[in-house]
Amino acid sequence: MATKTTLKKNTYFDSVSLMALTAKANRIEGIRQVNIAMGTSMNKDVLKNVGLYSPEVEAAKPGDLMIVIESEEGMDMDDLLQKVEEAMVRKTEEGGTQDVRYSSLEAAVKDHKEAGIAVVSVPGAYAARVARKALNQGLNVMIFSDNVPLEEEIALKKEAHEKGLLVMGPDCGTSIINGKGLCFANVVRKGRIGVVAASGTGAQEVSVRVHDFGGGISNLIGTGGRDLSKEVGGIMMLDGIRALQEDPATDVIILVSKPPAKEVANRIYTEVAKSVKPVIICFIGGNQEEIEASGAVYAKTTKQAALKAVVLSGVPEESINKHALNLPLVEEIKAKLSPEQKYIRGLFCGGTICEEVASLIRESFDDVYTNIAKDPTYRLDNGSDSRAHTLIDFGDDGFTQGRPHPMIDPTLRLDRFLKEARDPEVGVIVIDMILGYGSHRDPVEVTLSAIREAKRIAAEEGRHLEILAFVLGTELDPQDLDSQVEKLTNEGVTIASSSENTGLLARGFVTREVLQ
Amino acid sequence: MSRINDLLSKPLEVVNIGIDMFREDLNEQDVKVAQVNFLPPADGDLEVLNALDYLDTPGIREKVEAANKEAVERIVNSHPVLIGYEKAIDVIPGMTPNMIIHAGPPIEWKDMCGAMKGAVTGAIVFEGLAKDIAEAEEVAASGKIVFSPCHEHDTVGSMAGVTSPSMYVHVVKNKTYGNISYTNLSEQLSKILRMGANDQSVIDRLVWMRDVFGPILKEAMEIAGEIDLKLMLSQAIHMGDECHNRNVAGTTLLIQALTPHIVKTSFSEKDKVDVFNFVASSDYFSGPTWMALCKNAMDAAHGIEYSTIVTTMCRNGVEFGVRVSGMEGNTWFTGPAQKVIGPLFAGFKPEDSGLDIGDSAITETYGIGGFAMSAALAIVSLVGGTVSDAISYTKKMGEITTAENPNVTIPILNFRGIPTGIDIRKVLETGMLPVINTAIAHKDAGVGMIGAGITNPPMDCFKKAALDLAARVSVLENQA
Numbered sequence: 001m002a003t004k005t006t007l008k009k010n011t012y013f014d015s016v017s018l019m020a021l022t023a024k025a026n027r028i029e030g031i032r033q034v035n036i037a038m039g040t041s042m043n044k045d046v047l048k049n050v051g052l053y054s055p056e057v058e059a060a061k062p063g064d065l066m067i068v069i070e071s072e073e074g075m076d077m078d079d080l081l082q083k084v085e086e087a088m089v090r091k092t093e094e095g096g097t098q099d100v101r102y103s104s105l106e107a108a109v110k111d112h113k114e115a116g117i118a119v120v121s122v123p124g125a126y127a128a129r130v131a132r133k134a135l136n137q138g139l140n141v142m143i144f145s146d147n148v149p150l151e152e153e154i155a156l157k158k159e160a161h162e163k164g165l166l167v168m169g170p171d172c173g174t175s176i177i178n179g180k181g182l183c184f185a186n187v188v189r190k191g192r193i194g195v196v197a198a199s200g201t202g203a204q205e206v207s208v209r210v211h212d213f214g215g216g217i218s219n220l221i222g223t224g225g226r227d228l229s230k231e232v233g234g235i236m237m238l239d240g241i242r243a244l245q246e247d248p249a250t251d252v253i254i255l256v257s258k259p260p261a262k263e264v265a266n267r268i269y270t271e272v273a274k275s276v277k278p279v280i281i282c283f284i285g286g287n288q289e290e291i292e293a294s295g296a297v298y299a300k301t302t303k304q305a306a307l308k309a310v311v312l313s314g315v316p317e318e319s320i321n322k323h324a325l326n327l328p329l330v331e332e333i334k335a336k337l338s339p340e341q342k343y344i345r346g347l348f349c350g351g352t353i354c355e356e357v358a359s360l361i362r363e364s365f366d367d368v369y370t371n372i373a374k375d376p377t378y379r380l381d382n383g384s385d386s387r388a389h390t391l392i393d394f395g396d397d398g399f400t401q402g403r404p405h406p407m408i409d410p411t412l413r414l415d416r417f418l419k420e421a422r423d424p425e426v427g428v429i430v431i432d433m434i435l436g437y438g439s440h441r442d443p444v445e446v447t448l449s450a451i452r453e454a455k456r457i458a459a460e461e462g463r464h465l466e467i468l469a470f471v472l473g474t475e476l477d478p479q480d481l482d483s484q485v486e487k488l489t490n491e492g493v494t495i496a497s498s499s500e501n502t503g504l505l506a507r508g509f510v511t512r513e514v515l516q
Numbered sequence: 517m518s519r520i521n522d523l524l525s526k527p528l529e530v531v532n533i534g535i536d537m538f539r540e541d542l543n544e545q546d547v548k549v550a551q552v553n554f555l556p557p558a559d560g561d562l563e564v565l566n567a568l569d570y571l572d573t574p575g576i577r578e579k580v581e582a583a584n585k586e587a588v589e590r591i592v593n594s595h596p597v598l599i600g601y602e603k604a605i606d607v608i609p610g611m612t613p614n615m616i617i618h619a620g621p622p623i624e625w626k627d628m629c630g631a632m633k634g635a636v637t638g639a640i641v642f643e644g645l646a647k648d649i650a651e652a653e654e655v656a657a658s659g660k661i662v663f664s665p666c667h668e669h670d671t672v673g674s675m676a677g678v679t680s681p682s683m684y685v686h687v688v689k690n691k692t693y694g695n696i697s698y699t700n701l702s703e704q705l706s707k708i709l710r711m712g713a714n715d716q717s718v719i720d721r722l723v724w725m726r727d728v729f730g731p732i733l734k735e736a737m738e739i740a741g742e743i744d745l746k747l748m749l750s751q752a753i754h755m756g757d758e759c760h761n762r763n764v765a766g767t768t769l770l771i772q773a774l775t776p777h778i779v780k781t782s783f784s785e786k787d788k789v790d791v792f793n794f795v796a797s798s799d800y801f802s803g804p805t806w807m808a809l810c811k812n813a814m815d816a817a818h819g820i821e822y823s824t825i826v827t828t829m830c831r832n833g834v835e836f837g838v839r840v841s842g843m844e845g846n847t848w849f850t851g852p853a854q855k856v857i858g859p860l861f862a863g864f865k866p867e868d869s870g871l872d873i874g875d876s877a878i879t880e881t882y883g884i885g886g887f888a889m890s891a892a893l894a895i896v897s898l899v900g901g902t903v904s905d906a907i908s909y910t911k912k913m914g915e916i917t918t919a920e921n922p923n924v925t926i927p928i929l930n931f932r933g934i935p936t937g938i939d940i941r942k943v944l945e946t947g948m949l950p951v952i953n954t955a956i957a958h959k960d961a962g963v964g965m966i967g968a969g970i971t972n973p974p975m976d977c978f979k980k981a982a983l984d985l986a987a988r989v990s991v992l993e994n995q996a
């Protein structure tokens with residue numbers, strides 16, 4: 001067993017690419033452990049801690065790439081290094097201009113004076129600094145980064161508001177600007193419905209439902225998950241609503257969020273009351289009376305919001321396939337489960353999907369636990385075992401520190417999947433498969449072996465395990481929606497057609513009473 | 517609201533800072549994206565980050581920008597001319613009969629690297645202060661010799677940079693700002709004092725340079741009056757030199773300018789022929805001349821309050837030293853000298869190399885040398901790398917500098933001016949260090965040059981400079 005460090009001077013790869021490369025390289029036969037990282041002090045400390053520090057590592061500059069290979073006995077190190085380098089070969093770009101990379105925002109802006117927005121996906125500790133520089137350059141900003149301190153978010157949004165600019169985020173995963181999707185976004189029809197969303201997968205689901213019901217999206221503005229907190233006060237939600245009011249391409253507006261803080265909800269209602277265009281509000285489990293009092297249209301779920309918006313935007317209601325709940329299917333599945341199999345276990349990549357499904361299940365059951373619950377009584381720590389009905393958002397900050405988001409790497413939840421399959425009290429396991437830009441190019445494929453193993457475990461122990469999957473995507477997305485669905489149905493997985501239906505089906509499968 | 521509505525209605529164009537995948541996905545949707553490679557600023561050092569943020573405070577930022585603008589103006593408007601060659605003891609400020617000045621930041625005899633010790637002992641023998649190298653070592657350690665950085669005496673020295681009282685030096689005057697700079701003469705070959713060699717052949721050559729070479733050049737310049745170096749530099753760059761390691765054009769231009777005057781001097785035909793042959797024996801002859809030009813311009817830009825422009829980069833083989841305009845006088849910001857990576861002469865291995873050494877990084881500080889590699893594509897055969905690397909270095913250095921020098925331009929980049937005014941703020945923000953082309957000396961005394969390559973300063977120098985500068989600015993702000 002030997003260790004070799006190779007430096008590639010002045011060679012840059014971003015952090016997510018490096019995680020993927022390291023994972024790929026670690027699968028090369030003959031390699032015990034390989035670490036590929038930029039020569040920053042932080043990364044050098046990591047190598048120190050795993051005993052891979054060396055004079056070469058010490059000599060590395062932040063702009064150099066370090067490749068540290070620990071080989072198995074008797075392996076040819078040069079051969080291994082060559083294999084690692086082959087794995088690192090970048091796709092060559094067609095169309096020349098993409099080869100230019102800048103080391104600073106200022107240099108990039110100098111050459112790209114027509115740029116209107118900066119997308120920031122750097123470590124959270126630095127994201128606010130970068131965002132501020134972007135604002136100073138007159139750019140709107142989308143901050144994909146999470147783990148940004150609250151005070152920094154507040155200061156940034158106040159500054160942006162004063163400058164008349166948008167700050168989408170922090171922790172904003174999705175936006176659609178003038179028909180183009182940024183970061184995690186589905187490919188949907190362009191149309192007359194504008195969206196302001198304080199949640200990524202909520203925004204994705206709304207946009208996909210709108211598309212599915214025959215409507216289209218003009219602009220989708222993300223505000224980040226904390227915008228509607230008391231401290232931030234909904235600054236960007238309000239600016240977003242105003243922008244869509246003035247947007248000639250938007251006729252109908254949808255607002256999507258988890259329930260906001262009371263004062264913030266009131267500010268939103270005040271703004272909405274001024275609105276000339278119809279506003280549909282979906283505050284997952286929001287207060288119908290308050291919402292309707294403001295003059296907005298109430299939607300209990302993302303599906304309902306999309307449906308109402310599409311109708312208001314002029315699509316004839318009779319032409320829409322509303323994907324009503326398949327009641328005979330529910331009865332069929334119920335019959336397959338034993339009385340002992342009472343519980344739902346949900347393993348989600350999408351936070352709002354998890355939230356929405358949980359809230360629907362809570363309408364039928366009290367003992368619903370999640371790792372994102374506001375109420376501490378029903379909140380599970382990220383490491384804890386499931387109890388009763390448990391739904392887990394694997395995209396929560398606690399899981400994503402130093403790792404790619406589960407939408408990029410869905411393998412995170414596979415261990416948990418098998419654990420739940422072994423639990424005889426589990427009747428249905430719910431999973432989401434999120435398609436679109438940014439997501440894994442074949443999320444179903446990487447989950448198949450776990451699905452098969454889960455079914456095998458249950459079959460061996462003489463019980464039916466219901467697996468319910470929700471594939472969030474459109475036929476236009478880079479992944480092939482039809483084949484994703486087909487791969488699942490071939491394994492006996494039941495497919496839900498929306499986030500709402502996922503919740504209704506799951507609770508239906510384990511409800512003792514007959515559904516009307 | 518109109519700026520937001522502009523965003524929503526105009527064709528989308530994005531600056532992407534961070535994950536490359538987002539750029540790819542946008543490109544797939546036919547969206548133009550400028551990609552910024554992100555590295556943690558100040559290499560993640562929070563104290564330095566705070567210093568940078570302090571310097572970026574509204575009110576202070578404008579003062580820094582104005583100071584930097586002035587520093588760059590002084591660099592660009594400097595007009596260095598060669599006015600003579602004289603003995604070090606006769607012209608270098610603060611030089612005394614028992615002083616030896618050296619390259620890089622301050623260092624004591626006991627800490628000097630092999631090459632510098634070799635040069636120092638050789639110089640002591642040359643000055644007649646010891647009869648041989650062994651005795652010279654005792655003299656050096658005895659305290660009888662005063663050591664001081666060339667830079668603190670308006671001087672620069674290449675490689676070990678060892679300059680002793682009897683050595684002849686260039687005298688370069690800044691016609692715009694009046695300051696004068698000095699540097700010694702090229703010994704031309706590779707087994708030479710500045711590379712740490714010190715056998716009899718080296719000493720003998722130094723003696724000839726003192727008794728013939730120097731005096732001929734001195735007399736030639738008395739006849740010539742002055743030779744304009746600013747214009748000559750631009751010409752040399754256009755002809756394919758970068759004026760640090762590649763000097764073939766500059767040497768040709770300089771000796772061409774000197775020749776009529778050398779011919780007219782009172783020396784014998786043999787002496788003159790020896791001088792011409794000596795200069796012809798190596799392209800390096802104009803190397804020190806450009807160093808003196810750069811020193812001349814950078815010293816004129818030193819000492820401007822609030823300025824974050826680097827005015828000195830130098831090394832003594834152990835430490836790398838940086839000075840910044842806003843910290844006047846001789847405040848040094850040091851860090852460990854780095855390895856130089858590049859091709860070595862036959863028979864030498866990387867373990868034989870000494871660390872980065874010499875004041876010649878003053879050329880990069882000015883904007884030539886490594887910064888002008890795109891003008892001198894043939895350099896890649898000396899320092900390694902590829903032609904496209906060489907071109908991209910100049911562009912990359914543009915991101916850590918303040919302006920372009922319109923007087924010194926690079927044809928292949930559409931006559932773009934050399935990157936001028938290294939800004940410590942930009943170095944720290946981008947994580948990109950200045951690139952330096954340089955020769956490699958053997959790590960032991962007595963051997964000499966073994967190769968050439970590319971290196972960088974350590975980030976430590978810039979971090980320390982940022983901390984001190986922020987503290988200084990804070991004092992100034994509270995006085996105001």
